Amino acid sequence: xxxxxxxxxxxxxxxxxxxxxxxxxxxxxxxxxxxxxxxxxxxxxxxxxxxxxxxxxxxxxxxxxxxxxxxxxxxxxxxxxxxxxxxxxxxxxxxxxxxxxxxxxxxxxxxxxxxxxxxxxxxxxxxxxxxxxxxxxxxxxxxxxxxxxxxxxxxxxxxxxxxxxxxxxxxxxxxxxxxxxxxxxxxxxxxxxxxxxxxxxxxxxxxxxxxxxxxxxxxxxxxxxxxxxxxxxxxxxxxxxxxxxxxxxxxxxxxxxxxxxxxxxxxxxxxxxxxxxxxxxxxxxxxxxxxxxxxxxxxxxxxxxxxxxxxxxxxxxxxxxxxxxxxxxxxxxxxxxxxxxxxxxxxxxxxxx
Numbered sequence: 001x002x003x004x005x006x007x008x009x010x011x012x013x014x015x016x017x018x019x020x021x022x023x024x025x026x027x028x029x030x031x032x033x034x035x036x037x038x039x040x041x042x043x044x045x046x047x048x049x050x051x052x053x054x055x056x057x058x059x060x061x062x063x064x065x066x067x068x069x070x071x072x073x074x075x076x077x078x079x080x081x082x083x084x085x086x087x088x089x090x091x092x093x094x095x096x097x098x099x100x101x102x103x104x105x106x107x108x109x110x111x112x113x114x115x116x117x118x119x120x121x122x123x124x125x126x127x128x129x130x131x132x133x134x135x136x137x138x139x140x141x142x143x144x145x146x147x148x149x150x151x152x153x154x155x156x157x158x159x160x161x162x163x164x165x166x167x168x169x170x171x172x173x174x175x176x177x178x179x180x181x182x183x184x185x186x187x188x189x190x191x192x193x194x195x196x197x198x199x200x201x202x203x204x205x206x207x208x209x210x211x212x213x214x215x216x217x218x219x220x221x222x223x224x225x226x227x228x229x230x231x232x233x234x235x236x237x238x239x240x241x242x243x244x245x246x247x248x249x250x251x252x253x254x255x256x257x258x259x260x261x262x263x264x265x266x267x268x269x270x271x272x273x274x275x276x277x278x279x280x281x282x283x284x285x286x287x288x289x290x291x292x293x294x295x296x297x298x299x300x301x302x303x304x305x306x307x308x309x310x311x312x313x314x315x316x317x318x319x320x321x322x323x324x325x326x327x328x329x330x331x332x333x334x335x336x337x338x339x340x341x342x343x344x345x346x347x348x349x350x351x352x353x
């Protein structure tokens with residue numbers, strides 16, 4: 001017989017991750033849930049008997065539960081829960097009373113939210129795209145971009161050319177009238193000033209969200225943590241300019257088909273941020289082959305670039321790696337540095353060219 005999940009251990013691990021990313025409320029909420037959830041109600045029973053990988057690297061059930069609660073707050077459907085959420089500050093007993101009461105009052109909503117994996121579209125990760133695009137535009141002047149994002153969610157970061165990047169020397173990269181400005185803690189060399197023009201933008205996701213659909217927007221907002229209003233403001237700003245540009249498909253098959261037609265006179269930029277680790281092995285192999293094949297066909301007037309922002313088992317954050325094919329026998333591989341998962345900090349280890 002399958003043993004019940006250790007919710008205390010599982011929720012504590014997720015709480016620690018949220019705290020490390022600047023959300024003390026999520027840390028407190030998840031630790032409280034891990035200690036107080038008990039058999040006997042439908043939500044707890046379902047979580048305890050979860051059939052798949054319940055961890056943050058699998059089905060992320062702790063975030064599903066927290067997202068369900070936050071959605072109730074955002075919809076204004078539970079006044080007692082809303083009064084317990086930031087910016088209000090209640091003690092643990094009153095917070096638990098509000099949370100447990102909301103789960104009891106909205107069983108269908110809670111079960112529905114548990115059905116689907118969390119989805120975020122962290123806009124600050126666009127720092128990496130802005131960096132890479134300015135580097136590539138300086139290397140290949142006069143060429144516009146065809147951009148392709150893998151694991152794109154709602155595709156908000158496919159509109160990085162509408163965002164500005166504020167740098168420590170007081171300069172910015174991006175449009176003169178951005179919809180939002182990213183201001184990460186920056187260490188290392190700065191990207192060059194260059195002209196970035198997007199000619200074509202598409203993404204792929206197994207479950208893409210439509211940035212113009214209110215239900216999908218609620219989903220994105222529910223997974224933006226309640227005590228991080230700055231993240232919510234960036235999300236809302238990005239949503240104001242986003243249109244549906246993400247296709248529902250397996251990334252491997254989609255990328256193979258997209259790259260089969262070379263982008264003549266354009267820079268083909270393929271990128272992904274904290275997504276590759278979730279691809280099945282066959283998708284991983286198909287994406288790698290599609291990129292390598294496109295790179296082998298690259299020319300100086302049709303270069304191919306691959307930007308990867310992915311965890312590599314090292315700390316802090318994720319590794320930034322940019323590979324560029326321009327028709328030479330070997331690609332140029334730039335290990336740019338590191339960026340944290342929410343784009344708050346970036347440290348460039350090599351000169352940005």
